[in-house]
Amino acid sequence: MRFFAHSRERSFLKCEKVGANFARQFNTFPVRLRYARNANYVGKFATWQGHKGHLNCLKFNSFSRKCVKRLGDWMERYARNSGRLLAKGVILFALVLTALVGTITTSVIREFEQEKQRDIDAGLASLGAKITSRVDTYRIFSHFVYVETIHTEPVVALLRQAKDADTAAQQALREQLYLKLQPTFERLQQHDFRQLHFHLPNGESFLRFHRPDKFGDYLFDVRETVRRASTERRFIEGFEEGRIFNGYRFVYPILDDGELLATVEVSISMATLVRSLLEIYHDADLYFMIRKDVVQEKLFDDELSNYSQSFIATDYLFDNEVYGDAMPLIKYPYLLHQHAHVLDAIAPQLASGSNFGHFATLEGKTYRFLFFAITNHLDEQVAYLVSVEQSNNLDVISNAYTGVIGLIVLVTLLVFLILAVQERNRRRLKLLAATDTLTKLSNxxxxxxxxxxxxxxxxxxxxxxxxxxxxxxxxxxxxxxxxxxxxxxxxxxxxxxxxxxxxxxxxxxxxxxxxxxxxxxxxxxxxxxxxxxxxxxxxxxxxxxxxxxxxxxxxxxxxxxxxxxxxxxxxxxxxxxxxxxxxxxxxxxxxxxx
The missing domain is CATH 3.30.70.270 (Reverse transcriptase/Diguanylate cyclase domain)
Structure with missing residues (x-):
């Protein structure tokens, strides 16, 4: 009996020790799960340890049942917390994804737009350089003619007499001047100059070599280049509409010992400039259009037939000479006629009077439209030189960006749909929390x-x-x-x-x-x-x-x-x-x- 009692006591102490170890092991999730899944094993283990003491075995079985119950409660709490954490994680993921997608989309779109603008800027700079180069060539030639044949003693002597002569004497001097410089004018025409025009100091037209029968009209109110050359007594250049033609004008004062005798203009037409650009640069079509109000303000009434309505903008006119000369060299003559939506898109920018460009996909091809502002000698925009050319560079860039943007937009829409529903619910709750339900006033x-x-x-x-x-x-x-x-x-x-x-x-x-x-x-x-x-x-x-x-x-x-x-x-x-x-x-x- 004594042996049995001692044996039972040792069994009880050993069972307590095992139970304590079991409880400590339950602090880790894997052990909890392992023991929970093997409850039978736990019972058998307790029975084996307590085979010498039935009471200790019952105590240990009770302890195991409590542990399993605690395990079930813990797993239920874990599931609830996991659900909340999962919801928060989804929201956080959606926000991060939205920010990432928005950043990527914005970056791609910005890069695409910047690439388009860089292409437009480069095209405008190139077109401007071409125009400047051609105008500089004609300016140098006009200066040579002025120095070598116009500002000479015979011409100066005729102008000195004409300055204060009566009408009959001026007519005789006009005829002499015409005969003397007719060879010079013919040489200018051979180099595509259109006008050689003398003006008296009082602003009257003295002799138009291109229209010798039109003279005596007052020019200071319509020809600012002539007025400035006379009053400022210096060389003036720039684009300007005249009584008959428009063009780039080079106006020189003719002085004799500081006294102004006359001014003379050597000019080229826009038709000459556009034709020379088309002959040298074959990559684009060119159109020239001038503001309607500028033409109507200055042109002789019987010369209005030199212009026709522009199909690009209602407040602009085409110079018939430019349009007629350029038509044989134009590759896309009906492109703008057939796509009025392009004209609608550029209308607001036309009103700005500044340089701009526009891309449009027409008939499966991408075209670049450049609008280069033509300014007068006062730097005021009065006309546009329009360039139209097919753009292959943008097609490559556009195709690369389209796929990326499409995928980004799809993901973004999905994310924003989720966020929109959540934001709507949040705002409703916030509004309800801040509003008195009866009066709908603030609470x-x-x-x-x-x-x-x-x-x-x-x-x-x-x-x-x-x-x-x-x-x-x-x-x-x-x-x-x-x-x-x-x-x-x-x-x-x-x-x-x-x-x-x-x-x-x-x-x-x-x-x-x-x-x-x-x-x-x-x-x-x-x-x-x-x-x-x-x-x-x-x-x-x-x-x-x-x-x-x-x-x-x-x-x-x-x-x-x-x-x-x-x-x-x-x-x-x-x-x-x-x-x-x-x-x-x-x-x-x-x-x-x-």
Missing amino acids: RNRFIHVFSRESQKCQRNDENLVVAMIDIDHFKRVNDTYGHNVGDEVLRELSLLIRRHLKGTDTVARWGGEEFVCLLPETNEPQGLRVADKIRRQVAAHKFEVVGRITISIGVAQYQRDDHNIDAVIERADKALYRAKQTGRNKVLGWHEL
């Missing part, structure tokens, strides 16, 4: 938040702020007489009346029961009293459904710099309201009137 919490913001602004900007407490007089009678449903309708109708007579920057909230509170920024107490009294009078004059007429009392208090929170100013307004109730109701009282 007390929302009002306190707005007051905190406005009071900080008031402190920062040294502004005024007023709080008005509103209470319905004898509202309990309304509820007792007509019932709470009618009372609710009165509250709703009153909230609309109050809100209707406040500014957009003011805030009105339901404070509780039949009490309302108004926050009036940038308003002092006397002004607040006037606003409150206006509301009181409007309410008193209003006929409510079912109950007829009711009145309100209002207490007004101004926010003070030493108010640390909303309670202080609310207390003052409430005291003013209480005094208004005590002294007869249907009135407005301010804190400083107490």
Whole structure:
């Protein structure tokens, strides 16, 4: 018996030790799961350890059942927490993915647009350089002609006589000058110059070699280059519309010992410039169009047939000479005619008068349209040189970006759909949390938040702020007489009346029961009293459904710099309201009137 007792005691101690080890092992999830899945093993193990003591075996089985129960509770809590963590993880992942997709999409689109703009800028720079190069060539040649054949002693002598001669003498001198310089004009025409034109110091046209029968007209009001060359006595150049033709004009003053005898113009037409560009540079079509108002302001009426309406823009005209000379060299003559939507797209930019470009895919091919602004000698835009060419570079870039953008857009739409649903629900909850359900006004919490913001602004900007407490007089009678449903309708109708007579920057909230509170920024107490009294009078004059007429009392208090929170100013307004109730109701009282 003694041996059996000692053996049972040793078995009990050993069972306790095993049980303690078992409990410690349960602190790790794998061990918990292993023992939970093998409950039979646990029972067998306990039975084997307690074969010498049945009571110890029962104790250990009870302990194992408790451990399994604790394991089940732990796994249930883990599942709930995992669900919440998973939801948060999905939202976080969606936000990160949205940010990443947005960044990539923006970067791709920006790079694509920048690539297009770089291509346009390069095209405009190239076109500008070509125009400048051709104009410089003609300027150098005109200067050579001026020095070698025009500003010579025989020509200067004729102009000296013509300056102060009568009409008959001027006619004779005009004929002499024409005969003397006719070979020079023919040589200029051989090099594509169009005009050689002399003007007197008083601004009259003296001799047009291209139209010798037209002379004597006053030019200073329509030919600014001539006027500036005469008054400033220096060389003036630039594009300008004239009485008959437009063109790049090189105007020289003719001086004799400092005295201005005349000015002379050597010019080329835009037809010459465009034709020379098309002959040298074969990669683009060129169109020239000039503003309609510029032409109509300066041209002789019988010369208007030199122009026709532009199909690119209604307020621009085509120079018939340019259009006719360029047509044989144009590769896409009907491209703009057949695609009016391109013209609609460029219309707003045309009005700017600056250089710009536009890409359009037409008939499966991408074209680049460049609009180079032609300016006059005063740097004012008066015309456009339009370049049209097929763009192969952009096709390659566009195809590369299209696939990427398509995939990004698809993913972005999916992500934004998820976020939009969540954001809608969040805003609804936020609105419900800040809105009084009965009157749809702000609730007390929302009002306190707005007051905190406005009071900080008031402190920062040294502004005024007023709080008005509103209470319905004898509202309990309304509820007792007509019932709470009618009372609710009165509250709703009153909230609309109050809100209707406040500014957009003011805030009105339901404070509780039949009490309302108004926050009036940038308003002092006397002004607040006037606003409150206006509301009181409007309410008193209003006929409510079912109950007829009711009145309100209002207490007004101004926010003070030493108010640390909303309670202080609310207390003052409430005291003013209480005094208004005590002294007869249907009135407005301010804190400083107490």
